[in-house]
Amino acid sequence: MPLILLAGYPSSGKTYRSQQLCEYLAKKIASSDDPRVRRLKVHHIDDQSVGLSRDVYASAKTEKDARATCSSAIKRSLNQDTIVIADGMNYIKGFRYQLYCEAKAMQTPNCVLHVGTPVDKCRELNNAALEAGTGGYDADVFENLVFRFEEPNGMSRWDAPLFTLPFDDDEPPCDAIWEAMVGSDGKAKVVRQNAATVLKPASEQNYLYELDKATSDVISAISVWQQDHPGEGGSEVAIPNAELKVTLPVTAPSLPQLQRLRRQFIGLNRQHTLSKSRILDLFIDYLNDSFQR
Incomplete structure (x- = not known):
């Protein structure tokens, strides 16, 4: 079932938004009379769930290894009966493309939820978390991640459909995401594999x-x-x-x-x-x- 990627600046509130989305999906599944919907599960993946701390973003090597860890966890979770919510910055376009390919190889749809919190507000929230000792990124790491953020673009097929959530909105566009990913009749849209997304061992000589x-x-x-x-x-x-x-x-x-x-x-x-x-x-x-x- 669908892969829902969250993307946004550090400290933009992605985890809070993903929790809202998880609660909505769980209620939607539990209240359905359709057995095809009732069998669905929601699986939430973030850095903490795969054993990563925010220190991994302090160097290119540890950050690269962290992306590989997250990618592997997402790939293992993708199947026909699970809605996977990948809660992370997912700020690199190439990484989103890679996950798009993984979803398409499983013949399941994907979408991107862009948490559009302004950078100044993110900086304010990050500093508050650091001062309170409840999380946050070191100032240098925060600024570096903001600088390297590649904003999702709905014109790119790996970022489509794209849902943008302004900071002031109370809830994500849950109904629209459900309709696009699962459908009102409980049938997700058909996604066909192609040669670009079927991963096979590189056995061709040279x-x-x-x-x-x-x-x-x-x-x-x-x-x-x-x-x-x-x-x-x-x-x-x-x-x-x-x-x-x-x-x-x-x-x-x-x-x-x-x-x-x-x-x-x-x-x-x-x-x-x-x-x-x-x-x-x-x-x-x-x-x-x-x-x-």
Whole structure:
């Protein structure tokens, strides 16, 4: 059943909102006469439930390990009878994409609930928690996490459907989330697997080499096109041996930006077994989605 990701700045109230959502879902399931709904369970996952403290965000190494721990816990919990609420900042776009792929591989829908508390209010709440000794992030860690937060975008398929919850709202949009994820008749929408989201061992010979070379070929083709068309944006770039075209944003991306997206894609697809032509089209699709932000 569905995966519901919470996203927001540190100390934005995500845990409180996730508890509200858990209570709503539990009541909704208990009050239903539909056996398909009554069999559902709600599973809440946050840093504390998987044994992580807020100290993990103080260094890149421990933070990376923490994301892997959370991802594994979420993956283990996904099944047809469980609504998984992933309570965390989930502030990295690539991490949300990875979890979107995990949900799609299980043929279950997902959504993102963005707790839209303003950063100044988050800073105030964080400082109050530190002073009271009830939690909070160290000031340097807090500012670093705020700086690196990649706000969800409903135009990206891994962030859709996107529900934004203003700080002043009393409750999350629970009815809308239930309708989108479970449906009024208790039937979740059908999610089909595809080659981009089915994780299989990388058994193809020289797969990692092909993954590296294919993505490099795309970046090279874009760079050559930009050299021939300086300052032009919003155009389509044909890629040799690929069916799709790269649609550039109005502000042409720099080479470092392209390389960063390439590294993210490689990191997310190391375990797939795809032909080179399929890698090209998937990478182009990934770039086009990223450029829509």
